[in-house]
Amino acid sequence: FSEFPLCQIWWLKYLTWPAAQAAALGDDGPVTMLTPKVGSLNGATRLTIQGEGFADANQFSLNGDSKEYGNSVLLVSDTRSIPCDVERDSTHSNQITCNTRTMPEDDFVVRVSIDGVPIPENNICYGYYKPYWCSFYPRSYRTPTIRSLIPLSGLPGTLITMEGHIFTNVYGSNTAKSSNGLDVRVLRSYAGGMPCELLYPNSDTLSLPDRQTYIVSSLNKLAMFQTYAEVTKVSPSVGSLEGGTILTIDGHFFDQTDYPATVLLGGLKCEILMVLHSINVKHFQYGLAGGRGLKMEMWNNSRPAQLDDVLTYNESRPGYSVQWMDSLTYTWPLEMDDFVARISGFVVPPETDNYTFYIMGDDRYALYFSKTGNPKDKVKIAYMNYVASSFFSYSTQKSETMRLEKGVPYYMEVLLQEYKIVASVAVGLFKEKSYFTAQQTPEAINEVQVLMASYDILNERQVLTFENWTAGEAVSEVQSITIISTCFELDSCGYTYYSLIYNSERTARLAVSASAEGVQNALNALWSIQPDTVHVTKVDTVQGSEYKITFNSKRGDFQTLSYETPDLDVNITVIELTKGKPNLETFTLQWGGVLSKPIGYGAPESEIRAALESMLAAECPRELQVQENNQVIYFRDYEDWYNGRGTRVLDSEAFCGRYSLKSPDILFQYTDWRSSGGDYGPIPLQTYGKLCFAYKGWLKGEIGLNFSYKDTSGYTNSATYMLTIPIKGGIV
Structure with a gap:
């Protein structure tokens, strides 16, 4: 019996051979050592490169920034090169000192250039491949x-x-x-x-x-x-309600390096007469935002029934204390129990945007907010009566999203009640716009967008309508081709060629002196002309050849033939002598530049369907016998046959036809069933000794053959042999 198992698909991998070590052992190279070997990923590691012949006199040239003067150092890995900044005052003819830049974790070899000329690699640590003594290894554990x-x-x-x-x-x-x-x-x-x-x-x-x-x-x-500035004194402390009072503001760290100084008094800008000395106040209004920071008031030994009661507390209540704080994240000392706190102040948005507030703490807490900036207009926007170590534990910890304006002070107030253990509170602010990503700071959240697309799949419908369709007598298309070339006069046209083109399909290469039969056979081989044929006659002239081409077809008008030739000394003229006329007994469809076979007028649906499907199929070569006979014992094109080996697919272009078999394990087995009935049985290899198949992909270069034979003693033996054959990758 015989079996033909399909060979396994395998992947080619690149092979890397060890590079030969180049050595210059005669003389010491100019670069002999680099220290230290390991350093920081964030740069600023001071490297010392030892060797000979480094630039000394030119390193302090007036054109010192030019790479053509002095020493320059590169640290080179397999994928990148990073400069190392040379310290010229610590460099001389036998030593270069440089500072590394920020670099990834990798293995780097030093490369040095002197006055713009790189030192050859065979003169760096004696030319060894990636030498340890001339390498630098930035690592996280040394950062x-x-x-x-x-x-x-x-x-x-x-x-x-x-x-x-x-x-x-x-x-x-x-x-x-x-x-x-x-x-x-x-x-x-x-x-x-x-x-x-x-x-x-x-x-x-x-x-x-x-x-x-x-x-x-x-x-x-x-x-x-x-950091921020500090105000220590404002004088005078009393002035006109109508404005115009000149104030002197004393303090520290009044800096205008990045931005000019601005002064707000009661939320209104003041005209600055002189920085650090005088400010002309045009107007003053009571009750608006003041300076930096928050006011934290506390009442010890207080247990209100409702947290909202703290809104009415004042400094006259027992256990009162007050202090300034700089953040809305605060944790009280462990020993403090049974108290309430009220934190008040203003928040000034840096940009006009949509903002959402969050609060968390221990034990009870609430957040109030005033959109007008007036404390009397505050409303509760977030709260929780239980301990929460996250802003996202309960829905009430989150406020509604609010549109806030840039530079406008908004009043807010935080209430907290502590029972036992540790008291804490934190207020978070989320704005929708950000200049940063989560990779830069944990305060940023990367936006995630989900794009969902839905569509309806509709089968296209086309209607063919034939109007005024009257059959008649057909007229054959006739065209002439005239070829002129100087090679005819020289009798040297054996190597002057051209090709004819019909419907984007080219004939085989034709000699300009080709016979009428040769041109006729070349045109009849074109699929776009079949199943029709052409008849060609030829007349030789002194300067060339004239061909008369008659299309033996009832389909009517044909496109005028075109041509191409690589020779400049060839002049080809194509003329339509007789315009073809169809008899209208058949018609031809064209789809994507592909012509169907002639379809009879009034043909049934099955014939039109078959014609359309044939336009989607690849034509099989004429040399391929597509049926089993005395010469071909086994043939499969997988168009209408399937044995379960592999997957019969339509979405990959077949060698011929429409279907192919994807990843089969066996091509043929003697138990396979004939279409005419019965199995094939063992195939005599003496009679059928050839196996032909088309494939797409990358196969291993061998085919497995399972066969049986009789030895000299008459015993029947079975064996499996792997036939090594040259199989190319791709489509064959």
Whole structure:
């Protein structure tokens, strides 16, 4: 018996061979070592490159920024190159010092250029491939980090405590090593580009801030700490209600570096006469927003039945205290129990936008808001009577979305009642517009949009209507082709060619001196002319050839033949001598440039359907015998036969026909059933020794053959053999 199993589909993979190590062992190369080997992802690692022949005299040229002068350093990995900024005052002919930039975790090899000329790779660490001694490895485990910063705002000079991952307890020294043996030290600290003095050498210090340490300021900038000015005195303290009083405002840190100073008095702008000295107040109105911060009032030993009762409390009630606070996130000391608090102040939106407020705390809490800015107009917008450690635990913690205007002060008030354990409250503000993403700061939320599209699938319907359709006598189309070339006079036309084109289909290449039979056979081979034929006659001239082409067809008018030729010395003229006329017994449909076979007038639906489906099918080559006979014992085109091996598909273009078999496990098995009845049985390989099949994809270069044979002793044996054959990938 015989079986033909389909070979497994396999994927080609690129093979990488070890590169030969280039070595220059005769002389030392100019680059011999780079230290340190490991450093920070956030840059500022100071690298020392040792070698010989580095630029010395030219590095302080007047054109020092040009790459054509002095030394330049690149750190190169398999996918990127990043400059390393050279310290010229620490560089000489045998040493280059440079500072790394922010870079990803990767393996980098140093590359040095001197006066714009790169040092050859075979002169960097003796030409070894990715040499360890000339490589730099930025790693997260050697990157200082900042995890937290306390407080988040304050006056210039505020003591800031930073926590994170550091590598040294050395402060202010350029010589001593850290107690862990690393040559690492804290030399300086900056806040927004300004120096920050380190007060406690042994405290945590860091350089790469974690994402959660970034907040969005009112100026729509990412920040970790916010400073502000301080007002210490306003004089005079009494003035005219009609305005015009000149006030002197004393304080600290009045800075106009980024923006000009502005002064609001009672919510109204004042005309500034001189910064830090005089302000001309045009008007004063009582009861509007004041300076920065919030007012927090507390009443100890207080347990109101309703939290709203705290709205009526005043400073005359027992247990009263008051203090200023800078944030609407606050946690009271653990020992404080049985008290109520009221926090009041104004919020000024940085932009006109839609805003939503959230509140959470421990134990009872409520948020009031006034859209007019008048405290008397406040209403409760969010509350909760239970402990919540998230803004999203209960629906009442969230306010309705409100449209607020930029620069307008809105009054708000927070009430809190504490019973036992820890008291806390936090108010969150969400605005719809943002300049940042969640990858930049945890305060941002990435917008998620879901696009849902629905559509109706409608089968297209077309109606063919034949009007004034009267059959008559057909007239055959006749065209002439005249070919002129100097090769005829020279009797050298054996290598001068052209092709004829009908309905975008090209004939095989024709010699300009081709016989009438040759041109006739080439045109009759075109699918767009079949099943009709042409008859060609030829007349030779001194300058060329003249062909007369008669279309043996009743379909009527044919398109005028066109042509193409690669030779400039060929002139071809096509003329329609007789315009064809159909007998109207048949008609032809055209779809996407494809012509159907002639369809009889009045044909039934089945004939029209078959003609349309044939336009979607690929024609089989004439050399392929599409039926079983004495020469072909087994044939399958999968158009109307299926044995369950693989998947019969219509959505992939077939080699010929419309259907193909996707991923079959076996091509043929002796138990396969004939269409005429009965199985095929064993196939004698001596008689049928050829296997032909068309495939699409990437197959392994072998075909499995399971066969049986009789040995010299007369015994029947079975064997499986893998035939190695050259199979190309793609469509064959």
